[in-house]
Amino acid sequence: MKGIKDDCILFSIGGIGYALLEILWRGKTHWSMAVTGGACFVSLFKFYEKHKKMKIPAKCIIGSAIITTLEFCCGCIVNLKYKLNVWDYSKCRFNIKGQICPFYSMLWALLCIPVSALCKKLSDLKSVPEK
Secondary structure (H helix, E strand, O other): OOOHHHHHHHHHHHHHHHHHHHHHHHHHOOHHHHHHHHHHHHHHHHHHHHHHOOOOHHHHHHHHHHHHHHHHHHHHHHHHHHOOOOOOOOOOOOOOOOOOOOOHHHHHHHHHHHHHHHHHHHHHHHOOOOO
């Protein structure tokens, strides 16, 4: 049960963090962004935990790919299928279906620097034995 509890905590941290980041960036958010953020953070945490010795530039590139992939999947569902128009990158250069673009992938890579540090801190806390 501890694994599910830990994943729920990680999901909540990611969901709240992603939604707050979006509010700071564009002044609004949508519930689907909290879900996407939670999925991103759980995925990043598990990847970074398995690859603790990986250099930060590689973590950032792979982290950006993880976030961009999950954002594309979410966008295809909420924006293209259900027409909720949560975001639209169609005016950005080299976008794919208006759901992802290189500019935001680069921002995700930069975001992975503090996210990697947070994941390390949380991983260290997780490995401390309970009394």
